[in-house]
Amino acid sequence: MIPAAFDYQRASTLDEALSILADRGEDAKLLAGGHSLLPLMRLRLATPAVLVDIGGLRDLSYVQDRGDEVAIGALTRHRDLQISELLLNQVPVLAHVAGQVGDPQVRHRGTIGGSLAHGDPASDLPAAILALDGTLCARGTSGERTIPATEFFTGFLETALRPDEVLTEIRVPKSPGKFSFKKFNRRAQDWAIVGVVALSDSPARVALVNMASTPVRASATEAALAAGAAANEAAQRASEGLEPPSDTNATTEFRRHLATVLVRRALEEVGL
Amino acid sequence: MPGVIAAFTGADLASEWAAPMPCAWPVTPDMKNPPHYPLATQRACYVGDGVAVVVAESPEQAIDALAGIVVDYEEEPAVTDLEDAAADRVLVHPDIGTNRAYTWELISDPDALKKAFDSAAHTVKERYIQQRLIPAAMEPRGVCVVPHPFGGDFTVYSATQIPHILKVMLGITCAVPETSLRVVAPAVGGGFGSKLNVYAEELLALALARKLRRPVRWVEERSEAALATIQGRGQIQEIELAADADGKITAVRVHLIADMGAYLQLVTPGIPLLGAFLYHGVYDVPVYGFSCTSVFTTKTPTDAYRGAGRPEATYAIERAIDALARKLEMDPAEIRRRNFIRPEKFPYSSAAGLVFDSGQYEMALDKSLELVGYDQLRQEQRRRRENGSARLLGIGLSSYVEMCGLAPSRVLASLNYSAGGWEAATVRVLPTGTVQVVTGTSPHGQGHVTSWSMLVADRLGVDPQNVEVLHSDTAVSPHGMDTYGSRSLSVGGTAVAMACDRVLDKARVIAAHQMEVAEEDLEVSAGTFSVRGTPEKSMTLQQVAFEAFTAHNLPDGTEPNLDGSITFDPPNFTFPFGTHVAVVEVDTETGKVDLVQYAALDDCGNQINPLIVEGQVHGGIAQGAAQALWEEAVYDDSGNLLTATLADYLVPSAAELPSFKTGATVTPSPTNILGVKGVGEAGTIASTPAVMNAVVDALSHLGVTQLDMPASPEKVWRALTNVGKEAGR
């Protein structure tokens, strides 16, 4: 539980962070809330040579109204999402999901940018952003680009971000309609064994937590709903095309079963 | 490498050891005990078996250096399954020719046993698995050995429950004279039995401090604690009940296979024996048979874990009696009533050979049912079943008795335990009237300082603030048998009370002399000796203590100073009891079990500090419920532990547990002058079967009666799916 030795640099501006990244390349890792990265380092599953601490970039912590969209700074902590009036009114699903992450300590440290950039299929916020059809903004030395959430998660703990890029902002369309978040776990503080985010807005969208090597949309279920299937019927197809993991909490087979039950419950809850 | 002072293999250190690591409980004369050294030299037998040690200036440097060690392992097959181990197909220790460490039997009357089962109106036969548990004390282990600059003495600071026993064992294994060792257990952050042991790292730290002539410190990491600190439980249990037509149990027969792990640690082989006498539970059963085969596996050694043997026994009988109730279509409360040992039968000689001190089992049951609102719950249960609700209700009872207060040395001898069960205490009234207590118990979260102060204050009539309790340092408290098995109050606390009585006896002699009256004419109250009929003529304990200190005017033959010492060897165990009731909701679609209500009625005899009693019960319930629903040390087929972090090993938090309703009855123990019994393990012992019985109670009408722990969502779901399939067939 003792990490390997590393250098530590605290960035006071985004540009400074970018220039250190450009300098140190793959040796460098950004440090935001540290609640995914530090556990990996303690287990020596990650051994970055230098940590670039962007935790002090408070100008990247915000929730702003942008007309049809809400924009969220990458360094906004889960707790700030949970209590944001704007989100509670315009994107309530995001506030709710943020409130279900880990425990109070985790929610006061972890950031939405870190959660997305980490690319963990077991994390809650990525599924919410996927379901919302969000857009992610990244800045690199060569400029800024936007990446649709549906193209962001490329593999287990892998994303479309390049090593020299910082995720700066997440934009989601306002979605004040009904939502449901079903997080199934055995202890309150744990990651989801299976999680389901469902939105009633047309077309209805469903995203799954911990049902594949990346956060995913339940596309077969969505297609069934679009074709007019009832909740129960659409839920039967929750894990179609997916290869959910198997671990000490649940086998692949049980995860498939859970997804069916939880998707049905989520759809019923949003009135579909 | 930077900071590295030394690195050794097992072979390098072989000459440091005068004896292998100790096992103090050779339960049978032919027990197999493979030699076990702090570092393996030829064969590493489990993941966690050390092979080399690095000493560095800092823990970070030492851990970095580990990466530089290349161990060329030749892999051999693992043996992780107990029945597989018993079959001896693959041997953990080829040298001893078998995986079976021993077989131990306790059968009061074999013919009667056979007859009871042959002629029984009803029998049930059940098979249960006691999964392995990781003790997960809040503070992991740690040891620091400081060599004195001159003279070859060492001070050993260890996060241990047993400084006194550790000192003896370190002396023997490392060939250090006991006079050269001082063992201190500083504030220790929990143990639950896992620190009732003598560990490789303690021996290594001492040997390395001796070799390197400088202080050596080792602190365990969380995942190391999962791998290299002992684990608990690990049994396959077969229990059979014979009963007459009215559901009165006529015989109990039990066979265990117990998992020792790869080696025998301090009391590993004895753990099944601590339950061996209790598989008939609180029930009056005339015929009894128990046998246990213990096997080696390629896993972390097992040993004492909160309750040690007794939770296993209670679990088996309490689940089996529910199975009998189902067979007879009887309410679980009713079948218990029919079988309880009746109050007038105490002291009760059991078929297994124990003498139970005192008990009022039915009263505890009645009060627990009242506490939880049993009848209303049964109605609610019926209502949900009739509605076809997907959230079924289950109500589980568990009536328990445990033997604690380890214990009479002669009884321990008859079980081949190598040490005694006494406890030592000294009480000194200092010249200024404050009181110094020296105890041989070694608290690590149980609040002995508070409780001992209270009982001394009570007996001597002093303010508890003015009582100092010294413990857990062999230089200060040279005699002691330490803390485990809910023994501290009933043995150690009793010793303190008896030492107080010696102080009072001596004070009475001095006071009578000083006041020139006969001893019989003195009465003592609130720390003051006064002359009967002339209350203005009196002396306080403080005055007596000062007189004893100056020794200017003591009666002939009275030694100066006001103190009293005693070593107390109790005449019997104590037998706390009670009934716990768990209420669960089971989601039949996901298999998730929620513990929604819990009521505990415990009788631990007289209570010294009710708040501490309540705290022990709360923690115990959580720990026992954890076995029922969450915790399990999971190994893969190659013997790798898959649950070595607290993300994978599911220790529950307050969020998973309801508020507990607790209650107590008080049935004093006649075994000691305080009338106390012990409460350190009761909650754990009672709660596991209460919760599992509740889960089965929720589902049995659907056909689910076989369910092993932990009752995880997947296990419950599979059980429901299987009965569904069978019903469909």
Ligand SMILES: Cc1cc2nc3c(=O)[nH]c(=O)nc-3n(C[C@H](O)[C@H](O)[C@H](O)COP(=O)(O)OP(=O)(O)OC[C@H]3O[C@@H](n4cnc5c(N)ncnc54)[C@H](O)[C@@H]3O)c2cc1C
């Ligand atoms: C006990 C515990 C329980 C938890 N439970 C849950 C849970 O139930 N659900 C859940 O979803 N999560 C859970 N988490 C994870 C938590 O939400 C993390 O906070 C989050 O996943 C990562 O955010 P962070 O700010 O801490 O990122 P960090 O750990 O600092 O970084 C994570 C990764 O993202 C990179 N990174 C961070 N910020 C940026 C950025 N702006 N641009 C580019 N790359 C970046 C880092 O380099 C690193 O690779 C838990 C964590 C803990 C410790």
